[in-house]
Amino acid sequence: MDFLLSYIVLAEIYVLLGLSTNLLVGIAGIFSVSQAAIFGVGAYVVAHFLMTATPLSFIPSIAIAAACCVALNILVTLPALRVSGDYFVVTSFGIQLLATAVFTNWTEGTGGANGLPGVPPPDVFGWSVETTAQYAELCTGAAFLGCLAFYLIMRAPFGRLLRAIREDELAVAAAGKNVLRAKVSAAALAGAFAGTAGGLYATFLSFIDPSSFDLDASILLLTMVVVGGARTLAGSIIGPFLLLALPQLLTLVDIPTTIAAAARQLIYGLLLIAFMLFRPQGLAGERL
């Protein structure tokens, strides 16, 4: 029972990340492999504010983490998108590698490669969340709010503007809309989702280390959106639930533990290619 619940909690955290990746990659059409880095920044910021000498409570920490991630995403996307999309590909690879270097080498701030143990459990307006069941309630709430926000944004004029940009960027620019601002705003929103997810992740596992936020993690996030389906709410929910079940399925197959990680990543790679070739819209998405 606890096992199932912790699967659900993790999947719901990844739903928030899936929404974030979908907003950036699926809807705004910006290729990014630095989503895990932003997620990591959120996790480390929340861990930091919960563990300082005068700790903040959970909600303000999450808010600060989300704000940091929004600021970071704006800072990262603005100069690159001003030039062209391929510059952002380089930027996002750079940010991801740089973030991994910071998480691994800045020992005072992040605990280095050994990670940061003992992140305290959250306290939401006096409700202290300790058991896995309570986490499941918290994360369901958070994922629900995330999905609601995503749904409302997509129905709002801003969502329509983003869709229009995906269809024909030139026409939108000709209609007098500010394309760059819309894209950067989408990236900022993606940052807010990823930062929140990072905070939930850090407190749920109570331990974070750089390996959860590396390039492979970014590829996993991309795979989730590609498999689930780009640009739809359903896609961002299906993807995480399916792909997080995959490692459990792999334990049923008898492969040596030394190559388990590589086998998992290999499957993500195969899924990426197979979906791009045969079903670019994913299981429940729209054309990418």
Add this chain to the structure above:
Amino acid sequence: MLALQLLISGLVTGCALGVVAISFSLVYATTKIFHVAHAGIYTLAGYLAWSLAAHGVPAILALLLSMVVCAVVGALIQMQLYARLAQRRATHLVVLIASLGALAIIQNIIAAVYTPNILQFAQPWSSRVLALGPVRLNYTQLLTVVISLAAFAATMLFAHRTILGKRIRAVASNPMLAEITRLQPQIVYVYVIAIASALVCLPGVLVPLDLGLQPYNGVTPLLTATIAMIAGGVGSITGAFVLSIAIAVLQNLSLMVIPGEWSIGVTFFIFVIFMLFRPTGLFAAR
């Protein structure tokens, strides 16, 4: 003295990086595909050569054989993946995701077969040290400089003097017109990726000969090479090569003030400066 040694080792790294940059630049300028899987080919080359050498194949033959295999793998990626996607009029984003998928596949097959641990070549001659006055270099480093410069010269000659080179440049500058004049861009793309894949084997084998092999080590050199390509001006072979050397030298000299684990930060800083102030690069064509 330390500065001189760092300068020299920067030059060595820069030459190897330069070949990665010109090979990536060939692909990117011609096909317009951001060929991320190139990092996988780079890694694959080293492992192939290592396996062949471990089975007693002479070093030079191991290098040539790995070039052939990588050229075939590159051509297959173009024919089976990029060409199919192009046929379906896939967006740039879709092609990029597919390329990232190919990279993940190559890297993780290597990791599954050879384990993610570091592997060293057992070639005693390669680490013999040569003292040139105050500077110490080993044979691998010397060989890297010589072969890289030769590869640069050969690429320049190939692009400007041969029929295929001119055809590639024609396709790069205007694919539509090339299609109309029966230069067959889709076939040219296969050639280009095959040539670039063979070319990237040179640093792909020479760098690990000195520093050892790891399955996930291809991304950082490719990223640095891409930055050099952009800073040099997309489409300029000379620009990509020269800027690779400049970036590697700066990175090595920065070791005097910044510890080595932050060198990706130095590279990235250079990229940000270029992006903000000269996004078209130094040697931009036209």
